[in-house]
Amino acid sequence: MGAYIMNASFTPPNLATLILDFDSTFTCVEALDILAEQLAKADPSRTDLALIKPLTDQAMSGEIGFSEALQRRIQILKPTRDDIAALAQSLKSQVSASITRNKAVFLEHPGKFRIISGGFHDFIDPVVGDYGIHPEYVLANRLIWDENGVAIGVDLTNPLSQDGGKIVAVNNLGLPGTIVMIGDGWTDYEVYKGGAAERFYAFVENVARPKVVEAAQGCESTPVARSFDEVLHAEGYQGRYSFPRSKLKVLLLENVHPEAARLFREEGYDVSTVKGALDEDDLIQAIQGVHILGLRSKTNVTAKVLEHADKLLAVGAFCIGTNQIDLKACSQKGIAVFNAPYSNTRSVVEMVLGLLVVLTRDIPDKSAAMHQGVWNKSATGSHEVRGKTLGIIGYGAIGSQLSILAEAFGMRVIYFDLAEKLSLGNAKRYRSFDALLAEADVISLHVDGRHENKNLIGAAQFARMKDGVIFVNLSRGHIVDIEALADAMRSGKVYGAAIDVFPEEPRTNDDPFESPLMGLKNLVLTPHIGGSTEEAQEAIAEFASERLLNFLNRGDTTFSVNMPHVQLSDVEGRHRFLHLHQNVPGVLAAINAVMAKYNLNVVAQHLKTTESLGYVIVDVDNGYPKEALEELKQVHGTLKFRSLT
Numbered sequence: 104m105g106a107y108i109m110n111a112s113f114t115p116p117n118l119a120t121l122i123l124d125f126d127s128t129f130t131c132v133e134a135l136d137i138l139a140e141q142l143a144k145a146d147p148s149r150t151d152l153a154l155i156k157p158l159t160d161q162a163m164s165g166e167i168g169f170s171e172a173l174q175r176r177i178q179i180l181k182p183t184r185d186d187i188a189a190l191a192q193s194l195k196s197q198v199s200a201s202i203t204r205n206k207a208v209f210l211e212h213p214g215k216f217r218i219i220s221g222g223f224h225d226f227i228d229p230v231v232g233d234y235g236i237h238p239e240y241v242l243a244n245r246l247i248w249d250e251n252g253v254a255i256g257v258d259l260t261n262p263l264s265q266d267g268g269k270i271v272a273v274n275n276l277g278l279p280g281t282i283v284m285i286g287d288g289w290t291d292y293e294v295y296k297g298g299a300a301e302r303f304y305a306f307v308e309n310v311a312r313p314k315v316v317e318a319a320q321g322c323e324s325t326p327v328a329r330s331f332d333e334v335l336h337a338e339g340y341q342g343r344y345s346f347p348r349s350k351l352k353v354l355l356l357e358n359v360h361p362e363a364a365r366l367f368r369e370e371g372y373d374v375s376t377v378k379g380a381l382d383e384d385d386l387i388q389a390i391q392g393v394h395i396l397g398l399r400s401k402t403n404v405t406a407k408v409l410e411h412a413d414k415l416l417a418v419g420a421f422c423i424g425t426n427q428i429d430l431k432a433c434s435q436k437g438i439a440v441f442n443a444p445y446s447n448t449r450s451v452v453e454m455v456l457g458l459l460v461v462l463t464r465d466i467p468d469k470s471a472a473m474h475q476g477v478w479n480k481s482a483t484g485s486h487e488v489r490g491k492t493l494g495i496i497g498y499g500a501i502g503s504q505l506s507i508l509a510e511a512f513g514m515r516v517i518y519f520d521l522a523e524k525l526s527l528g529n530a531k532r533y534r535s536f537d538a539l540l541a542e543a544d545v546i547s548l549h550v551d552g553r554h555e556n557k558n559l560i561g562a563a564q565f566a567r568m569k570d571g572v573i574f575v576n577l578s579r580g581h582i583v584d585i586e587a588l589a590d591a592m593r594s595g596k597v598y599g600a601a602i603d604v605f606p607e608e609p610r611t612n613d614d615p616f617e618s619p620l621m622g623l624k625n626l627v628l629t630p631h632i633g634g635s636t637e638e639a640q641e642a643i644a645e646f647a648s649e650r651l652l653n654f655l656n657r658g659d660t661t662f663s664v665n666m667p668h669v670q671l672s673d674v675e676g677r678h679r680f681l682h683l684h685q686n687v688p689g690v691l692a693a694i695n696a697v698m699a700k701y702n703l704n705v706v707a708q709h710l711k712t713t714e715s716l717g718y719v720i721v722d723v724d725n726g727y728p729k730e731a732l733e734e735l736k737q738v739h740g741t742l743k744f745r746s747l748t
């Protein structure tokens with residue numbers, strides 16, 4: 104059935120006390136490094152401040168004694184009280200992202216969250232105070248000040264100023280119940296290792312220290328946590344998210360623009376990237392455990408691949424075409440597919456316009472001859488595009504945009520499309536495909552990649568075209584019979600052509616390209632770059648990521664190419680159930696029966712269907728028992744079920 108449960112909302116009775124390290128855990132920085140930066144900025148002549156960071160790193164990874172590193176750093180820094188106040192102010196804006204978004208949890212459980220640090224109360228207390236952590240819940244050092252308000256040392260009677268001090272300090276607390284330590288540093292791990300805490304989370308959201316991660320790996324009591332959401336979830340606290348986002352894996356293939364990875368990471372997801380496309384076997388391996396797959400035109404998501412997609416929620420085509428994805432198989436498994444239908448439209452159109460001019464002037468051959476030292480200045484066979492008839496096949500987003508710009512060039516536009524379309528400007532719709540082929544001076548293909556379009560243009564179609572026609576294909580490779588095009592070019596039927604897409608395309612830039620078209624005259628061959636401009640790739644990354652994130656974070660399916668479209672707001676202060684099912688009778692009634700049985704107060708409900716799928720979204724305003732979720736996923740016809748908080 105493939106039901107996917109994110110979380111049940113319940114609060115276990117015995118929550119552990121969580122002790123958090125401050126530097127690089129509660130905040131995403133090392134406070135004394137920030138202080139050094141501040142002081143260096145105020146007085147650039149202080150070169151000694153460059154020694155601070157190496158000392159911090161050596162202490163955090165356990166290479167030198169903590170006490171020694173602390174003393175040496177304070178003696179170098181010599182901060183004033185004002186410096187420390189400024190540091191605290193700066194640290195307030197550098198609290199770790201997953202801590203910030205879970206502020207409400209801190210405020211809800213006073214005393215359950217403690218801070219331990221080799222740093223100083225003087226700057227820690229104001230930062231954690233905003234999260235309801237009072238100074239008595241902070242274990243930290245104290246600075247020693249001289250009469251001028253300059254820190255000159257550390258209170259050495261405090262155990263935290265000594266090596267192994269964190270273990271002593273936690274033991275001295277004598278806290279009842281379970282104690283859990285969370286931190287990035289070796290001294291944090293030592294708290295667990297020394298027996299003062301029952302569990303340890305190696306916190307790697309900001310920095311992963313190999314020695315600590317290595318020590319933590321492989322032991323059930325010392326998991327590696329990529330975010331505080333993971334800790335809260337594992338410890339039974341009701342955090343901001345019902346499921347830690349860092350446990351959801353996003354795999355981006357084919358050099359998707361880095362903005363996509365940035366956006367997913369910013370939202371807390373675990374992102375990995377691969378430069379090229381993957382073949383079926385490699386994709387089968389790679390897709391296991393992946394929740395979101397991002398790709399471009401060269402990765403085929405087949406039914407066989409989907410059989411191994413044990414966790415997959417959505418596929419994002421970071422391009423226009425989705426013919427490389429088995430949409431039917433995705434729908435059958437309840438996997439949503441999104442694309443970016445308009446982000447590279449203009450790039451393709453600009454390239455077509457340039458090619459039209461280049462080809463009608465025989466520029467590819469003239470340029471090649473120049474490279475061979477041949478000067479062939481002649482007007483014979485060169486023409487203006489003005490006044491010529493452009494035949495556009497496929498008057499969708501690209502075809503219609505091309506229509507407008509080609510008219511501005513002075514061309515006459517005729518088009519053929521299977522669907523009813525609004526003719527823009529003076530463009531004229533032709534109802535006969537053959538009539539368009541016979542009348543156009545230039546033919547540009549812009550149909551989608553549906554299977555039925557295979558070899559739409561073959562020998563018979565070339566035969567119907569005008570002698571000396573210019574032919575352009577920037578749509579999909581399988582739409583043109585390449586051997587037939589090669590023949591038509593050799594015979595002179597086609598005077599010039601530009602081909603950007605091919606039936607077989609190399610998966611990466613390292614793979615070779617071969618085609619019967621190679622070496623032909625007045626033929627521009629390009630490596631599927633119609634949509635490959637920096638502008639388009641960045642716009643695609645933004646658009647497709649936003650669609651996928653809206654789907655992940657709130658269940659929104661707007662712009663999906665295979666799901667019923669439902670536009671949804673954020674889940675704030677309520678719970679949301681997302682139930683995707685086969686479109687069979689009685690599912691909504693069955694869902695509502697579960698709601699009634701558990702007395703769940705429905706604040707909003709949507710149902711949208713396609714021919715084969717139904718999508719029910721239910722928002723409830725209070726907690727719910729785990730059993731309700733179990734029953735919802737057992738409803739007949741369920742394909743996927745998620746709950747969001």
Ligand SMILES: NC(=O)c1ccc[n+]([C@@H]2O[C@H](COP(=O)([O-])OP(=O)(O)OC[C@H]3O[C@@H](n4cnc5c(N)ncnc54)[C@H](O)[C@@H]3O)[C@@H](O)[C@H]2O)c1
Binds near residue numbers: 444556
């Ligand atoms: N070369 C590139 O880098 C590049 C970049 C972007 C898009 N593309 C490709 O360009 C093509 C067009 O993209 P779009 O955004 O305009 O798509 P679109 O879906 O907006 O338009 C396609 C149009 O083709 C029509 N159509 C489909 N089959 C037809 C047929 N047999 N005869 C006549 N009309 C037919 C459809 O009705 C539709 O109006 C797609 O194949 C896309 O994958 C290529």
Ligand SMILES: O=C(O)[C@H](O)COP(=O)(O)O
Binds near residue numbers: 401634635
């Ligand atoms: O469908 C598209 O948008 C184009 O074919 C571009 O594909 P690409 O992202 O693989 O260049």
